[in-house]
Amino acid sequence: MTGPVAGWGIPSQERITAEIAAAHGSAVKPEHHPRRDFAPYRSSVLRHPHRAPVPVGDPDAAERTAPVLGTRDVRAGDADLTRQHPGEPLGERITVTGRVLDRAGRPVRGQLVEVWQANAAGRYAHERDRHPAPLDPNFTGVGRCRTDDEGRYAFTTIRPGAYPWRNHVNAWRPAHIHFSVFGTAFAQRLVTQMYFPGDPLFPYDPILQAVTDPAARARLVAAYDHALSRPEWSLGYRWDIVLDGPAATLPGPEETS
Amino acid sequence: MTLLPPTPSQTVGPFFGHALPYEGGGDLVPAGHPGAISVHGYVRDGNGDAVPDALLEFWQPGTGLGRVATGADGHWSVRTAPPPAARPYLPVCVFARGLMHHLFTRAYIGPAAAAGGLLAAVPEERRSTLIARPEGDGTYRFDIRLQGEKETVFLDFHG
Numbered sequence: 177m178t179g180p181v182a183g184w185g186i187p188s189q190e191r192i193t194a195e196i197a198a199a200h201g202s203a204v205k206p207e208h209h210p211r212r213d214f215a216p217y218r219s220s221v222l223r224h225p226h227r228a229p230v231p232v233g234d235p236d237a238a239e240r241t242a243p244v245l246g247t248r249d250v251r252a253g254d255a256d257l258t259r260q261h262p263g264e265p266l267g268e269r270i271t272v273t274g275r276v277l278d279r280a281g282r283p284v285r286g287q288l289v290e291v292w293q294a295n296a297a298g299r300y301a302h303e304r305d306r307h308p309a310p311l312d313p314n315f316t317g318v319g320r321c322r323t324d325d326e327g328r329y330a331f332t333t334i335r336p337g338a339y340p341w342r343n344h345v346n347a348w349r350p351a352h353i354h355f356s357v358f359g360t361a362f363a364q365r366l367v368t369q370m371y372f373p374g375d376p377l378f379p380y381d382p383i384l385q386a387v388t389d390p391a392a393r394a395r396l397v398a399a400y401d402h403a404l405s406r407p408e409w410s411l412g413y414r415w416d417i418v419l420d421g422p423a424a425t426l427p428g429p430e431e432t433s
Numbered sequence: 434m435t436l437l438p439p440t441p442s443q444t445v446g447p448f449f450g451h452a453l454p455y456e457g458g459g460d461l462v463p464a465g466h467p468g469a470i471s472v473h474g475y476v477r478d479g480n481g482d483a484v485p486d487a488l489l490e491f492w493q494p495g496t497g498l499g500r501v502a503t504g505a506d507g508h509w510s511v512r513t514a515p516p517p518a519a520r521p522y523l524p525v526c527v528f529a530r531g532l533m534h535h536l537f538t539r540a541y542i543g544p545a546a547a548a549g550g551l552l553a554a555v556p557e558e559r560r561s562t563l564i565a566r567p568e569g570d571g572t573y574r575f576d577i578r579l580q581g582e583k584e585t586v587f588l589d590f591h592g
């Protein structure tokens with residue numbers, strides 16, 4: 177099976193890489209978040225607003241309160257993605273753990289963390305994933321847990337594979353785990369992706385590179401932590417998450433009830 | 434106080450469908466709830482084309498959290514309680530493939546929606562993008578346009 181070749185409107189990696197470099201060069205100050213308007217990621221072109229968001233200063237805004245607990249049931253086994261089927265999934269068994277904090281460094285307690293990912297071969301258990309890599313009958317790649325009193329989350333899973341996509345010719349996503357995190361205010365909501373250290377695909381990936389500041393990109397990369405690895409069982413990665421949002425977020429009435 | 438730098442956002446991507454939406458995610462209140470309203474609409478891109486891989490979340494204090502994915506035609510729908518006069522809106526958070534960082538907006542609902550607050554601060558020609566249009570029988574239409582003409586007013590809470 178051969179992939180598409182450059183031409184006919186499908187850009188080459190060279191072209192995407194040049195566009196990424198130009199966009200990074202245009203950043204006049206470090207930006208915490210990716211640009212919504214990041215043309216090297218072609219799907220962003222028609223899906224970003226042209227107008228600046230309107231600031232909302234209202235301290236009573238509903239968005240400054242938190243979704244209450246219990247919006248989704250979390251069962252004990254949900255945090256172990258390797259035990260959701262009769263057999264064990266193929267791949268390198270890993271644990272991923274860290275703390276969810278607000279920007280003041282306070283732990284975000286008892287909040288929902290959801291993850292989803294490809295299997296070890298780089299294939300999602302999703303009907304629209306057409307990558308010709310094998311599905312793993314023992315791996316769905318979906319997990320959830322709640323943070324503890326220190327804001328800590330922990331998942332056991334397998335290391336996902338890199339996978340191809342159609343942004344440009346020879347486009348490959350670096351291995352990543354998708355994360356969805358709630359804070360103590362709806363305005364702190366975060367959906368993001370965690371990457372693995374030293375992945376050679378980083379410079380080629382317009383999704384990671386949409387974060388133009390190298391220091392901010394580094395915050396998306398987990399650290400290998402040998403102390404978290406378990407002998408003859410699994411490798412450990414540590415990744416802390418800091419939620420953005422209103423600086424002076426206080427616990428809402430829903431949270432204290 | 435020095436603030437920690439935040440973890441950057443990344444797109445929700447195309448493959449969240451088996452992970453994030455859940456049964457009953459569009460029901461902030463159960464069927465038959467007294468006074469329940471239905472809010473629905475389409476998500477469209479800068480060409481006016483349907484966005485079939487968006488995920489919307491709704492948060493109403495005291496009522497609950499809703500989460501729905503758009504269908505192949507970009508359509509979505511939720512059932513909720515009418516928002517209170519003090520906060521006559523339904524907060525909405527938009528995620529989508531192609532969208533690197535989620536967007537917040539609000540669906541203002543009911544007669545109180547005409548009052549001041551945020552709506553008064555938005556230029557008149559853009560105000561209608563924040564107002565859910567009554568269609569009768571407790572149903573309201575709220576379309577989300579990510580870009581271009583009639584672009585939805587999105588909100589920034591980081592101040």
Ligand SMILES: [Fe+2]
Nearest residue numbers: 352354446448
């Ligand atoms: Fe992915």
